[in-house]
Amino acid sequence: MLEHGGNLQQAATQYGIPLADWLDLSTGINPQNYPIPPLPPALFQRLPTINDGLHAAAQNYYGAPHLLACAGSQAALQVLPALRKACRVAMPRTMYQEHAHAWQRAGHTMHFFDQQPDADTLHNTDVLLLCNPNNPTGQLYPVATLLSWHAQLAARGGWLVVDEAFMDTTPQRSLASHTGQPGLWVLRSLGKFFGLAGLRVGFLLGEQTALAAVESLLGPWTITGPSRHIAQLALEDTGWQQPMREHLSAQSRQLLQLLSRYGLNPTGGTDLFQYVEHPASRQLQNALAKQGVWTRYFESPLALRFGLPPLTEWARLEQALIKATADLNG
Amino acid sequence: MLEHGGNLQQAATQYGIPLADWLDLSTGINPQNYPIPPLPPALFQRLPTINDGLHAAAQNYYGAPHLLACAGSQAALQVLPALRKACRVAMPRTMYQEHAHAWQRAGHTMHFFDQQPDADTLHNTDVLLLCNPNNPTGQLYPVATLLSWHAQLAARGGWLVVDEAFMDTTPQRSLASHTGQPGLWVLRSLGKFFGLAGLRVGFLLGEQTALAAVESLLGPWTITGPSRHIAQLALEDTGWQQPMREHLSAQSRQLLQLLSRYGLNPTGGTDLFQYVEHPASRQLQNALAKQGVWTRYFESPLALRFGLPPLTEWARLEQALIKATADLNG
Numbered sequence: 001m002l003e004h005g006g007n008l009q010q011a012a013t014q015y016g017i018p019l020a021d022w023l024d025l026s027t028g029i030n031p032q033n034y035p036i037p038p039l040p041p042a043l044f045q046r047l048p049t050i051n052d053g054l055h056a057a058a059q060n061y062y063g064a065p066h067l068l069a070c071a072g073s074q075a076a077l078q079v080l081p082a083l084r085k086a087c088r089v090a091m092p093r094t095m096y097q098e099h100a101h102a103w104q105r106a107g108h109t110m111h112f113f114d115q116q117p118d119a120d121t122l123h124n125t126d127v128l129l130l131c132n133p134n135n136p137t138g139q140l141y142p143v144a145t146l147l148s149w150h151a152q153l154a155a156r157g158g159w160l161v162v163d164e165a166f167m168d169t170t171p172q173r174s175l176a177s178h179t180g181q182p183g184l185w186v187l188r189s190l191g192k193f194f195g196l197a198g199l200r201v202g203f204l205l206g207e208q209t210a211l212a213a214v215e216s217l218l219g220p221w222t223i224t225g226p227s228r229h230i231a232q233l234a235l236e237d238t239g240w241q242q243p244m245r246e247h248l249s250a251q252s253r254q255l256l257q258l259l260s261r262y263g264l265n266p267t268g269g270t271d272l273f274q275y276v277e278h279p280a281s282r283q284l285q286n287a288l289a290k291q292g293v294w295t296r297y298f299e300s301p302l303a304l305r306f307g308l309p310p311l312t313e314w315a316r317l318e319q320a321l322i323k324a325t326a327d328l329n330g
Numbered sequence: 331m332l333e334h335g336g337n338l339q340q341a342a343t344q345y346g347i348p349l350a351d352w353l354d355l356s357t358g359i360n361p362q363n364y365p366i367p368p369l370p371p372a373l374f375q376r377l378p379t380i381n382d383g384l385h386a387a388a389q390n391y392y393g394a395p396h397l398l399a400c401a402g403s404q405a406a407l408q409v410l411p412a413l414r415k416a417c418r419v420a421m422p423r424t425m426y427q428e429h430a431h432a433w434q435r436a437g438h439t440m441h442f443f444d445q446q447p448d449a450d451t452l453h454n455t456d457v458l459l460l461c462n463p464n465n466p467t468g469q470l471y472p473v474a475t476l477l478s479w480h481a482q483l484a485a486r487g488g489w490l491v492v493d494e495a496f497m498d499t500t501p502q503r504s505l506a507s508h509t510g511q512p513g514l515w516v517l518r519s520l521g522k523f524f525g526l527a528g529l530r531v532g533f534l535l536g537e538q539t540a541l542a543a544v545e546s547l548l549g550p551w552t553i554t555g556p557s558r559h560i561a562q563l564a565l566e567d568t569g570w571q572q573p574m575r576e577h578l579s580a581q582s583r584q585l586l587q588l589l590s591r592y593g594l595n596p597t598g599g600t601d602l603f604q605y606v607e608h609p610a611s612r613q614l615q616n617a618l619a620k621q622g623v624w625t626r627y628f629e630s631p632l633a634l635r636f637g638l639p640p641l642t643e644w645a646r647l648e649q650a651l652i653k654a655t656a657d658l659n660g
Contacts, residue, residue, distance in 0.1 A: 046336060051339050102549070196375065197375060222530070224528055225529075227554055
């Protein structure tokens with residue numbers, strides 16, 4: 001298994017700090033998750049029902065004509081490589097690595113580029129994989145650029161696959177409303193903005209016939225009854241969504257300012273995390289971890305990703321940053 | 331998608347009876363499910379943790395040295411065909427059809443036999459698929475027979491795959507404790523005995539190296555946080571399990587007697603359902619459905635499967651049977 005944020009048990013063992021005592025900033029999961037409603041027992045007992053309104057709620061929320069609910073966007077990204085014969089796949093070097101892992105395992109050939117694919121790369125690629133905004137760098141690709149790349153790829157049977165796991169606070173930058181045409185896939189997830197990573201609900205947005213092929217491959221009942229129920233409520237609850245967008249945007253600005261105050265200037269970010277390239281990232285992660293603050297470390301380039309703390313933990317984070325950065329300079 | 335029990339929405343539409351008014355006997359799911367405990371919110375919010383004790387609880391419950399938790403036994407049966415090159419697969423004609431569907435879709439060649447594979451079939455088969463007890467016929471294969479079939483298959487690299495979805499009330503008949511050797515796979519599920527079909531938790535029991543290959547194929551986080559938590563409690567709760575085994579056995583005998591009283595003599599069954607071959611099965615299903623009782627119809631051979639009713643619904647079932655069988659004879 002690849003390394004991921006959220007591996008708190010590992011940190012707890014390594015640093016000898018009980019699980020419950022950690023401030024976990026290692027993921028980009030919203031710490032104020034969509035509240036869990038009362039769950040009728042039948043949701044646990046019966047086979048999950050398909051015609052329950054989840055797809056309609058998602059079509060409305062994403063503004064997409066066709067989509068398929070999956071057990072997290074992980075399930076979606078794993079199934080796509082099975083739909084193509086071995087081909088040439090390109091993605092940014094610094095990006096969520098499960099994509100490359102899934103395509104390589106299925107026998108495809110990976111090519112990595114820095115930030116943007118150049119004309120040569122586009123010309124020699126069958127499938128272009130992007131995270132938009134990019135995880136962990138926060139880079140946001142303009143819609144017009146993405147559509148032009150898609151047009152070039154689709155003209156010769158290629159695909160553009162865009163993982164929009166962190167797009168919920170900026171829906172106007174999403175490709176969701178452009179999906180439905182051949183060769184364009186968008187992945188969405190309820191893990192990050194809604195803070196429901198434990199539910200394993202994501203969506204694959206795409207062309208109708210291709211989605212039917214995916215549905216057949218994934219088989220029946222891939223999402224639990226309680227997860228379908230909660231996901232539908234969350235997607236329909238515009239009264240929760242709009243204030244949360246503004247709140248997260250403000251919180252992320254606050255995080256940027258806090259990190260900058262201690263010399264950790266974010267080089268990028270989203271409304272759910274800040275990304276700091278820093279030569280002493282390993283030492284910083286270690287110094288923060290000793291104080292029970294867990295961050296996500298990246299080796300190439302050397303960087304840390306900081307998720308948002310819960311409202312009550314800002315002071316603790318600041319104290320930890322003071323000590324960790326003092327250690328670094330001391 | 332294949333037809334299944336549990337398709338109550340379809341019945342509700344077809345017969346114009348609201349969903350909530352049905353007595354659903356179309357599955358073999360225990361109507362008295364394992365009670366849902368309070369669920370800490372972190373289970374919904376965080377990525378599911380792997381080292382949570384679920385595997386240890388399952389190893390103890392099944393008495394199996396190596397296993398892998400999957401999103402229902404459906405996920406397990408779908409992944410196995412990907413581990414072999416195109417080969418010859420045999421299973422009983424009357425058996426849970428998702429197995430054949432999964433192997434055929436992956437390019438394998440299916441051969442169907444009646445009840446038991448003969449020597450020729452065994453000799454010409456690479457993978458033998460069985461449900462034990464069989465769903466829907468209830469046929470139970472002796473452990474010694476299964477082990478001898480496995481030995482024949484394994485000697486030339488073949489597999490025996492046994493789906494034990496309905497084995498929990500008769501653990502002494504399980505192959506679980508024999509797993510760990512090459513070529514033997516056992517599938518278990520929390521859907522039936524524990525009555526937790528909505529959770530999507532099952533287990534694949536097998537040889538350690540092969541299980542690692544499956545784990546890599548399935549990828550991370552295939553089971554939700556709440557599902558892992560509930561599953562572990564259910565598997566550890568021997569105080570719930572033992573009385574439930576006795577209770578279900580008694581309930582199923584009661585169902586057999588009730589059906590027999592109205593001329594519907596079960597030709598087989600388990601502690602969770604009775605199986606009635608009957609030439610007028612379609613008319614019977616229809617007559618029961620008009621009264622809001624939903625059963626599972628099988629076309630070849632013509633048969634109905636009756637799951638157990640909840641404790642409060644026995645009288646309603648009897649009334650429906652009186653009317654349906656009178657209609658048949660009238």
